[in-house]
Amino acid sequence: MLPLLIYAIGVLIGLAVMRDPWRSRLATALMWPLGPIAFVVVVTMMLTAAAIVWPLPVLGMAALLGALVWFVT
Numbered sequence: 001m002l003p004l005l006i007y008a009i010g011v012l013i014g015l016a017v018m019r020d021p022w023r024s025r026l027a028t029a030l031m032w033p034l035g036p037i038a039f040v041v042v043v044t045m046m047l048t049a050a051a052i053v054w055p056l057p058v059l060g061m062a063a064l065l066g067a068l069v070w071f072v073t
Helices: 002-017 022-031 034-053 055-072
Strands: none
Touching: 002 022, 034 055
């Protein structure tokens, strides 16, 4: 609940200080959460492309990461 409250306060501050018309302010406030989603999509696509281009190094890294997780937990 606290992150949502912090986000809402940030949106209200952003809407108050922007010098654009109200429609632009509202569109910016509504589109803001898409940034982290876009980041996850781009990183996933890059990792998938890397796995296709360099399968053995990526497989080795995945094995090392899996072993690390296995031994740490």
